[in-house]
Amino acid sequence: MTMNHEKEVIADTGGLSRRDVLKGGTALGVLSVAGFGTQSLAQAAVPSLPMAFRTEVEVAFRINGAQTALALDPRSSLLDVLRDQLGLTGAKKGCDHGQCGACTVHVDGRRVAACMTLAVQVDDLDVTTIEGLAEGDVLHPMQQAFIDHDALQCGYCTPGQIMAGVACVREGHAGSPQQIREYMSGNLCRCGAYPGIVAAIEDAARVMEG
Amino acid sequence: MSRNFYPELVRVDALDKVRGATKFGTDNRPDNLVHGAFAVATIGKGRVISIDTAAAEALPGVVSVITHRNTTSLKPAQFLMGGGFAFQTHSPLLTDHVAYRGQPIALVLAETLEVAIDATAVLQVSYEEQPFAATIDNPLAEPIAQAEAPMRYPLEDISVGDAPAAYEGGAVKVDSTFTMERQFQNPMELIGTVAAWEGDRLTIHEGTQNAGGCKFGVADQLGINPDNVTVISPFIGGGFGQKNSMQSQLVLAAFASRELGRPVKIVVPRRQLFHDATSRPATRQRVRLAANRDGRLVGALYDVDAQTSKLDFFPAEHADTAARFYGYPAFKSFTRLIRTDIPTPGYMRAPFEHATAFAIESAMDELAYKLDMDPIELRLRNDTAVDVVSGLPHSSRHVAECLRRGAETFGWSRRDPTPRSMFAPNGDLIGMGVAIGLYSGSGGPTRARITARRDGAVSLNVGVHEMGQGVLTAITNVVSKRLGIPASAITATVGVTSGVPQPLTAGSWGSASAVPATEAACDALMKALAEAGVDISASLPLGEMVARTGAGQMQVEASSVAPGQELQVLGRTDTGRVAPAGPVYPGFVAFSYAAHFVEVHVEGSTGRIRVPRVVSMFDCGRVLSPRTARSQAIGGVVWGIGGTLREGAETDARYGGVMNGDIAEYLIPVNADIGSIEPGFIDEPDFQVNRSGVKGLGEVVMAGVAPAIINAVYHATGIRVRDLPLRLEALLKPQA
Ligand code: FES
Ligand code: FES
Numbered sequence: 001m002t003m004n005h006e007k008e009v010i011a012d013t014g015g016l017s018r019r020d021v022l023k024g025g026t027a028l029g030v031l032s033v034a035g036f037g038t039q040s041l042a043q044a045a046v047p048s049l050p051m052a053f054r055t056e057v058e059v060a061f062r063i064n065g066a067q068t069a070l071a072l073d074p075r076s077s078l079l080d081v082l083r084d085q086l087g088l089t090g091a092k093k094g095c096d097h098g099q100c101g102a103c104t105v106h107v108d109g110r111r112v113a114a115c116m117t118l119a120v121q122v123d124d125l126d127v128t129t130i131e132g133l134a135e136g137d138v139l140h141p142m143q144q145a146f147i148d149h150d151a152l153q154c155g156y157c158t159p160g161q162i163m164a165g166v167a168c169v170r171e172g173h174a175g176s177p178q179q180i181r182e183y184m185s186g187n188l189c190r191c192g193a194y195p196g197i198v199a200a201i202e203d204a205a206r207v208m209e210g
Numbered sequence: 211m212s213r214n215f216y217p218e219l220v221r222v223d224a225l226d227k228v229r230g231a232t233k234f235g236t237d238n239r240p241d242n243l244v245h246g247a248f249a250v251a252t253i254g255k256g257r258v259i260s261i262d263t264a265a266a267e268a269l270p271g272v273v274s275v276i277t278h279r280n281t282t283s284l285k286p287a288q289f290l291m292g293g294g295f296a297f298q299t300h301s302p303l304l305t306d307h308v309a310y311r312g313q314p315i316a317l318v319l320a321e322t323l324e325v326a327i328d329a330t331a332v333l334q335v336s337y338e339e340q341p342f343a344a345t346i347d348n349p350l351a352e353p354i355a356q357a358e359a360p361m362r363y364p365l366e367d368i369s370v371g372d373a374p375a376a377y378e379g380g381a382v383k384v385d386s387t388f389t390m391e392r393q394f395q396n397p398m399e400l401i402g403t404v405a406a407w408e409g410d411r412l413t414i415h416e417g418t419q420n421a422g423g424c425k426f427g428v429a430d431q432l433g434i435n436p437d438n439v440t441v442i443s444p445f446i447g448g449g450f451g452q453k454n455s456m457q458s459q460l461v462l463a464a465f466a467s468r469e470l471g472r473p474v475k476i477v478v479p480r481r482q483l484f485h486d487a488t489s490r491p492a493t494r495q496r497v498r499l500a501a502n503r504d505g506r507l508v509g510a511l512y513d514v515d516a517q518t519s520k521l522d523f524f525p526a527e528h529a530d531t532a533a534r535f536y537g538y539p540a541f542k543s544f545t546r547l548i549r550t551d552i553p554t555p556g557y558m559r560a561p562f563e564h565a566t567a568f569a570i571e572s573a574m575d576e577l578a579y580k581l582d583m584d585p586i587e588l589r590l591r592n593d594t595a596v597d598v599v600s601g602l603p604h605s606s607r608h609v610a611e612c613l614r615r616g617a618e619t620f621g622w623s624r625r626d627p628t629p630r631s632m633f634a635p636n637g638d639l640i641g642m643g644v645a646i647g648l649y650s651g652s653g654g655p656t657r658a659r660i661t662a663r664r665d666g667a668v669s670l671n672v673g674v675h676e677m678g679q680g681v682l683t684a685i686t687n688v689v690s691k692r693l694g695i696p697a698s699a700i701t702a703t704v705g706v707t708s709g710v711p712q713p714l715t716a717g718s719w720g721s722a723s724a725v726p727a728t729e730a731a732c733d734a735l736m737k738a739l740a741e742a743g744v745d746i747s748a749s750l751p752l753g754e755m756v757a758r759t760g761a762g763q764m765q766v767e768a769s770s771v772a773p774g775q776e777l778q779v780l781g782r783t784d785t786g787r788v789a790p791a792g793p794v795y796p797g798f799v800a801f802s803y804a805a806h807f808v809e810v811h812v813e814g815s816t817g818r819i820r821v822p823r824v825v826s827m828f829d830c831g832r833v834l835s836p837r838t839a840r841s842q843a844i845g846g847v848v849w850g851i852g853g854t855l856r857e858g859a860e861t862d863a864r865y866g867g868v869m870n871g872d873i874a875e876y877l878i879p880v881n882a883d884i885g886s887i888e889p890g891f892i893d894e895p896d897f898q899v900n901r902s903g904v905k906g907l908g909e910v911v912m913a914g915v916a917p918a919i920i921n922a923v924y925h926a927t928g929i930r931v932r933d934l935p936l937r938l939e940a941l942l943k944p945q946a
Contacts, residue, residue: 055270075324084323089237090230092447094398095480099874102398130230143228147220150841154678155227156398156447162228185880188873190398190448191678192848193841194884 061122063088064132072119079103079114082129090130090159094188101187104160104167105129111167113186130159133166141207142166142200149203151196157189165201166208174205215893218836219687219697221680223445234447235417236402236477243404244273246466246476247326248314248459249333250485254866255342255551258306258315262334266318269332271325276317276466278306284465285431287456289522289554292362295420295427295786296456297488298554300521303462308337309521310344310551311866312485317462319474342551344866346492346517352549353515359523359547368533370598371540376509380500384576388497388569390934391858392517392868393490394483395558396878397677399447401487402477403463412439412464417446419454419675421705421712426786427456428464436786441712443705446677451488451557453677454716458486484871488556489859491517491524495569497532505583505591509540512570518547519554528562530599531913534648534793534801535570537594551866557716559846563649563913564853568934571645571917575924579627585644585921586613586622597799605798605898606905608829609646612805615890616827617644620807629928638811638820641926647914651800651831651896651905652719652792653772655780657710658727660689660735661765666753668695670702670731673783674724675715679908680838684721685728687835688902692732695752710767713783718802718906719790721834723770725902730768738766773899792899800899802910803829806847806918812926817941819923821851822885824915831905832895843889843911850915852879858935 060069063086072081077096082088082105091114094102098116105114106128107121133140142165145151152158164187168174173183180198189197226232251258263275287301288294300307302314316333320326343350357367377383397417404415412434418424421441429436446453459476467474478486498511512533516526529543560567578585593609596602617623625642626632632640659671670689676682682702690697704724705712713723740746742759756764771779772791782789793800809823824847833839856877860869870876889911895903916934923941924930931940 073322073324075328076322080323083237084239084243087239088230089233089239092234092398093400093477095873097480097872097874099480099872100398130228134229139228146228147224150221150224150837152221152224152227152678153680153838153841153845154398154446154448155223155232156234156678158227159230181882181884185882188398188878188880190396190450190878191841192845192879192884194848194879194881195844195887196841197881 057120059120059123061124062126064128074118074120076119077115078117078119078122081119082114088129088131092156092159094157101164102157102160104163104187106163106167109170111164130163133162140166142204145200145204149196149200151193151200153191153193157187161187161189161197165204168201169205169208174201177202214836215832216687216691216834216836219683221838222683222686222697223676232445234399234445235415235443236404236475238404238415240404240406240473242472244319244321244470244472244474245323245326246317246319246463246474247323247330248482249316249318249330250482251308251311251313251315253308253337253339254311254344256308256337256339258308259336259338261316265332265334266329269325269329271321272329273319273321274466274470276303276319276462277315278303281465284461285433287427287431287461290455290788291525292522295423295430297556298519298521301461302458302486310485310553312482314458314486317466319466319470342866344551344861345863346494346515346548346550348550348863352520353546354549356526356545356547361523361525363525365525365527367545368529368541368543368599373509373511373540373542376540377498377500377511380508381503382501382577382580384497384499384573384580386497386573386576386932388495388572388932390493390565390568392492392861393558393853393857394859394876395450395452396873396876397448397450397452400477400480401453401457401459401483402475403460404473404475405463405467406473407468410434410438414439414441414460414464416441416443416460417453418443419446419449419677419716420714421675421707422783422786423714424456424460425707428461431461432464441707443675444703446675449677450559451561451716454557454714480873481871484859484868484876486553488553490558490561491555493517493565495528495565497569497573499573499577501577501581503581505581505588507536507538507592510538512543514545515548516545517555518549519552520549522554523547524555526562528566531563531566531648532570533599534597535646536592537596538598541598559849560649560909560912563647563909564916567645567647567914568916568920571914572920572932575643575917575921576930584627586617589613589646600794600799602794602797602799605800606831606894606896607801607803608892608894609803609805611892612803612827612829613646616805616807616825619888619890620825622807629925634811638813639926641810641812641922641924643808643918643920643922643925645806645914645917645921647804647806647910648801649718649906649910649913650793651722651802651899652717652790653722653900654713654719654790655769655771655775655783656713656723656727657767657769657780658731659710659765659767660731661763662735662752662756663763664753664757666695666699666751668693668700668752670700670728671709672702672704672724672728673710673712674720675705675712677715679720679842680835681720681724683838684725684834688725688728689732692729693752711784714788717790718909722900722904722906725834725904726770726900727768729902730770731766734766734768735764738764798898800896800905802831802905802907804910804914806914808918808922810919810922810926812923812941817938819855821919824887827890827892828907828910829892829894830907830910831899832903833891833893834904839891839907840889842907844887846911847887847915848879848884849912851883851919853912854916854919854934855936
């Protein structure tokens with residue numbers, strides 16, 4: 001079922017828009033759980049079943065280029081779905097509260113904290129994780145630059161740093177070391193690999209931008 | 211001088227790490243997994259009277275709820291420093307006792323994490339509350355002189371000469387008191403366990419710095435044979451001391467898994483790690499220094515109050531470090547432990563040395579200003595080749611070299627010592643500060659196994675853990691050079707108890723223990739080849755030598771112990787115990803050293819502090835892996851910046867618990883906080899401390915950063931800060 005009236009009730013909030021969230025009726029579970037649904041929408045979709053009793057929602061999205069469809073608890077974060085259901089454990093949990101960036105992945109090319117993204121929000125969207133960044137055995141220039149600059153120690157924050165770094169360059173926020181530092185400050189590294197991370201992103205930016 | 215004795219080797223585990231392919235403990239997800247989540251106590255101290263689990267158990271997807279009523283078969287944990295394996299004596303959920311706010315009181319097990327978390331919120335708990343003290347200033351806190359505390363490994367106060375009289379008679383004196391709030395390690399990888407049984411065999415996946423301790427500890431609590439336990443911890447997402455022993459969730463995950471007959475995963479949320487894991491204890495330190503007019507120290511008095519819990523006496527070793535900074539003719543320490551109702555504090559990177567350096571080296575800066583003397587010159591005048599405590603010589607001590615080379619690299623000569631005299635183009639006040647730091651050169655019993663195959667491949671299995679410090683790279687580099695084989699032919703495995711024993715990796719003794727054992731294994735291999743009739747002097751490729759024995763492969767095992775240790779001490783680490791030696795060895799004393807030079811820019815009206823530039827020089831003995839050592843050094847300086855300008859846990863004295871218990875409010879450095887950090891190494895081996903010449907690096911890199919920053923802030927502003935973390939209001943207060 002489609003909802004042509006969704007624009008009237010849900011404003012685009014920028015970033016991952018709520019309009020994206022609501023593509024298709026399958027995402028309805030999120031409306032009641034996250035609390036930004038409206039009475040009229042909920043009733044229009046499944047008039048007989050109160051939302052609070054819906055425990056599974058069908059979600060379909062592309063993960064690292066491959067189509068996937070899952071029946072999900074509407075409360076599931078994208079991070080837990082990636083890690084626990086799809087076995088993509090590259091994205092890490094460092095806080096589960098959007099505070100550390102260890103879970104950074106790309107949704108339609110934009111960096112998001114997967115722990116703060118309900119999995120139902122990515123319905124019909126493209127999700128890329130660290131596992132999908134390299135082309136086969138050929139590393140992405142950002143991955144290579146992280147090795148070259150030893151921009152890691154324990155490696156726990158690294159997948160998130162790399163995904164954020166790629167997005168940072170694509171956004172045009174890698175113009176100077178100062179700019180990189182600011183735009184990478186949502187990704188914590190307790191090992192303190194920051195100088196290497198900045199150098200790696202500067203380096204990779206040159207390669208990515210040809 | 212030998213610089214870069216070992217070549218620059220690319221971090222051997224970097225390729226997997228940049229691909230997200232490295233499996234950390236809770237990345238493992240066996241089939242049929244059950245997820246666990248804790249409900250935690252909402253009182254400061256007391257007793258659980260009842261827990262009504264009916265509503266939780268009625269939720270679809272909830273498998274079981276475990277409370278203290280179900281766990282009567284489990285034995286309590288024993289404190290690491292009381293001869294056991296755990297971070298404290300107290301085991302949550304084993305009794306109805308609530309020792310501190312945030313302690314787990316129930317474990318919900320469910321088909322999914324979402325359901326488990328949800329169910330913890332519907333438990334109905336009633337308590338009996340008791341008065342408590344969460345901070346060291348609370349009237350219910352219980353101070354006790356450490357020398358009189360009933361500790362398993364007692365710590366005496368230090369007394370050399372008549373320090374009170376020497377202090378009284380000194381020409382120039384400093385008497386300052388320094389405080390530091392509790393700090394939390396916050397490794398990025400959360401603490402967690404995946405436990406699974408196959409028959410009576412238990413497999414644990416957990417990021418731990420002490421797989422051996424976890425193996426023996428969990429077996430003890432469960433009452434099973436440790437031979438039936440395998441702990442797997444090949445990569446740790448940072449430990450920094452918080453993962454150095456058995457954590458609360460381990461035995462409960464194993465117990466629940468056994469009860470349910472299904473694998474169990476528990477990942478402890480960040481907020482709970484601020485409430486049921488270790489921290490660097492809060493401290494109050496008083497330093498009294500007296501010197502002659504020429505700058506020579508005549509006496510020092512050093513008093514420490516260090517927080518501990520009412521559960522255990524966490525040893526406060528601050529004085530052992532303080533006494534080694536300089537050649538004081540007289541020195542006296544007095545340490546008290548302040549017992550409070552918090553989880554037992556523990557080891558956080560440079561556990562005592564960070565606080566001690568802050569106090570001693572800030573006081574030295576105050577003394578330099580009183581003497582109108584350059585602070586480097588003051589330090590050089592008080593350098594010593596002899597340990598004042600034991601009277602023994604230092605095996606190596608390149609403090610002067612660190613200071614001189616650091617000053618040159620930093621451009622110290624450009625500094626005008628007058629406070630508030632230097633300005634950046636934008637009007638910010640510029641401050642430049644210097645301080646030294648030191649850390650015990652420790653080592654301990656370790657085993658290593660080496661297997662050489664006829665195709666030239668070599669695999670190593672060593673008792674140590676890779677937590678990001680780069681020990682796999684160091685081992686590979688050393689073996690490559692020693693056996694003359696390419697690094698790519700070498701695979702090293704660590705942190706898994708099914709091979710050689712895996713003792714605690716901490717205290718900067720990891721490489722200093724593992725690398726000597728590895729070198730011994732290399733020697734044993736060559737000896738075995740020779741005994742098999744191979745001419746090892748013929749410089750044949752290693753694979754060819756193995757082939758000539760007629761066997762497909764050759765495997766040997768070797769071990770090493772620290773100087774003065776008997777071989778029997780291996781029995782301790784073979785059973786999961788801690789057995790390091792140092793810094794005092796028969797005939798000498800060993801420490802690693804650092805000299806840090808810091809430039810700060812302070813915005814005049816807001817007091818905002820920036821640290822655009824740090825130069826640090828290290829004397830850590832032999833540098834085994836230049837690339838990873840550099841990263842470790844940079845990381846240590848980042849820790850120093852965080853530990854000075856950002857990190858402090860704000861304890862709620864009324865209700866208990868940490869108010870800023872997450873990593874948005876407990877501030878750790880972010881990328882924008884960090885400027886240029888330039889580390890340098892003396893790279894002089896110390897062959898007295900071990901055959902590899904390694905003194906240790908991971909902790910000393912942080913020691914002394916705090917006072918270097920504080921001294922730079924004084925130089926910039928004329929304001930002497932004696933309380934950490936340095937909050938902006940300290941610079942905005944009108945000065946007396
Ligand atoms: S786990 Fe998502 S931001 Fe920390
Ligand atoms: S590399 Fe360890 S947290 Fe960044």
